[in-house]
Amino acid sequence: MNGMRELLDDTVRRAARFLDSLAERPVAASCGAGELVPALGGALPETGQPASAILSLLDEAGERGAVASAGPRYFGFVTGGVLPASLAANWLAAAWDQNAFSEVSSPVGAAIERVAVRWILEALDLPADAGIAFVTGATMANFTALAADRRAVLLAHGHDVDRDGLHAAPEITVVVGEQAHATLFKALGMLGLGRDRVVRVPVDGQGRMRADALPGLDGPAIVCTQAGNVNTGAFDPVGAICEAVRAYDVRVHVDGAFGLWARASTEFADLARGIGQADSWAADAHKWLNVPYDSGLAIVRDAGALRGAMSVQADYLPDRENREPFEFTPETSRRMRGVEVWAALASLGRGGLVELVERNCRQARRFAAGLRDAGFEVLNDVVLNQVLVAFGDDRATAETIRAVQREGTCWCGGTRWNGRAAMRISVSSWATTDDDVERSLAAIVRVAETVRRTA
Numbered sequence: 001m002n003g004m005r006e007l008l009d010d011t012v013r014r015a016a017r018f019l020d021s022l023a024e025r026p027v028a029a030s031c032g033a034g035e036l037v038p039a040l041g042g043a044l045p046e047t048g049q050p051a052s053a054i055l056s057l058l059d060e061a062g063e064r065g066a067v068a069s070a071g072p073r074y075f076g077f078v079t080g081g082v083l084p085a086s087l088a089a090n091w092l093a094a095a096w097d098q099n100a101f102s103e104v105s106s107p108v109g110a111a112i113e114r115v116a117v118r119w120i121l122e123a124l125d126l127p128a129d130a131g132i133a134f135v136t137g138a139t140m141a142n143f144t145a146l147a148a149d150r151r152a153v154l155l156a157h158g159h160d161v162d163r164d165g166l167h168a169a170p171e172i173t174v175v176v177g178e179q180a181h182a183t184l185f186k187a188l189g190m191l192g193l194g195r196d197r198v199v200r201v202p203v204d205g206q207g208r209m210r211a212d213a214l215p216g217l218d219g220p221a222i223v224c225t226q227a228g229n230v231n232t233g234a235f236d237p238v239g240a241i242c243e244a245v246r247a248y249d250v251r252v253h254v255d256g257a258f259g260l261w262a263r264a265s266t267e268f269a270d271l272a273r274g275i276g277q278a279d280s281w282a283a284d285a286h287k288w289l290n291v292p293y294d295s296g297l298a299i300v301r302d303a304g305a306l307r308g309a310m311s312v313q314a315d316y317l318p319d320r321e322n323r324e325p326f327e328f329t330p331e332t333s334r335r336m337r338g339v340e341v342w343a344a345l346a347s348l349g350r351g352g353l354v355e356l357v358e359r360n361c362r363q364a365r366r367f368a369a370g371l372r373d374a375g376f377e378v379l380n381d382v383v384l385n386q387v388l389v390a391f392g393d394d395r396a397t398a399e400t401i402r403a404v405q406r407e408g409t410c411w412c413g414g415t416r417w418n419g420r421a422a423m424r425i426s427v428s429s430w431a432t433t434d435d436d437v438e439r440s441l442a443a444i445v446r447v448a449e450t451v452r453r454t455a
């Protein structure tokens with residue numbers, strides 16, 4: 001193909017230069033979107049431009065607006081980096097441009113998913129015959145898994161929601177913890193279950209749902225638990241919750257966007273106790289598995305319920321002999337999203353996944369200890385990879401967060417916890433070394449002390 005080889009070689013050079021810069025470049029982007037828009041385009045061009053010119057514009061103008069979140073000292077939100085094997089697999093699969101909806105349209109897409117499904121269930125110690133949908137993130141994973149749960153609880157009451165929708169359906173009681181993630185409510189809204197029509201269960205000081213405060217349940221119900229509070233990292237007591245609702249007609253779902261990966265390590269067996277008893281689970285691969293965006297996993301014990309909720313029929317679609325990807329996801333045509341998950345698990349192996357999770361959690365504990373030693377207040381029990389720290393009153397904490405972001409050694413965001421402003425440190429990247437943690441800790445303490453002195 002004319003010029004394709006040169007274009008891809010140029011892409012490799014530019015990408016490698018960016019990746020090489022990650023170790024030392026300031027973590028925050030050097031300019032905002034407003035500054036980039038004019039550089040990236042005015043009116044729609046009347047005639048097309050050469051691909052090589054478009055690539056250099058993207059690189060030279062756009063790169064200034066790229067956050068170094070693939071690098072080793074980005075601790076914002078819950079953000080994994082990208083493992084080399086997953087990045088390479090992503091590039092090759094993009095060149096293949098497979099429509100991975102079906103075995104007919106992409107045998108390799110179907111095969112990759114079959115292997116990845118098996119590996120995920122093994123790594124997370126979940127039932128070997130569970131169904132998995134490769135979706136775009138935890139929001140869609142919650143949506144997809146809860147669609148299967150909604151179908152199952154209503155079918156048990158004689159109502160086929162796929163055929164009749166929620167018209168004349170028995171009411172489903174949806175139970176959530178007070179600290180459920182904001183996007184779970186969005187998923188419930190999209191499912192017609194309502195963002196606000198939920199029973200909220202009180203939580204303890206770490207954001208864990210209190211199993212002793214669960215309501216009595218009558219009729220179809222779904223209990224949405226959480227493995228990994230986005231602020232504290234705390235897990236709901238999923239085992240105790242499953243026991244408490246066993247007598248009722250209930251499905252238990254686990255939003256384990258990042259926390260579900262802790263099941264790979266026996267170190268977190270107590271934290272994750274009982275998670276295997278649930279009916280469905282959501283996890284992000286683009287968080288702790290360190291694959292490129294966008295990648296989430298909806299896992300459902302009853303694979304038939306997932307297939308029932310997501311499958312479609314049409315005369316032109318293939319007969320189903322084996323697992324067909326389009327029977328599990330909200331999307332039909334889609335990219336080969338399982339490929340980066342497959343590559344990540346192949347490159348880490350079980351041992352590498354365990355090491356990654358355990359290392360990041362040890363690094364989070366090191367941040368907490370260093371910040372406490374420097375006289376700052378750690379607001380959470382550091383049970384996983386999340387640390388919340390206050391640098392005095394809310395104003396001092398907000399000013400410190402801004403100053404840390406400006407200083408550029410590392411990047412951490414802010415939040416509020418139990419009525420107080422806090423800085424969130426989320427350690428989620430394969431690229432983060434112990435040296436990166438020491439460098440970042442020293443920078444945070446230095447900046448915070450300057451803010452304290454000048455207040």
Ligand SMILES: Cc1ncc(COP(=O)(O)O)c(C=O)c1O
Nearest residue numbers: 137138139181183230255257284
């Ligand atoms: C517990 C939890 N659930 C859901 C989400 C949403 O994930 P995503 O942004 O991948 O859709 C997050 C994101 O941080 C989360 O922490």
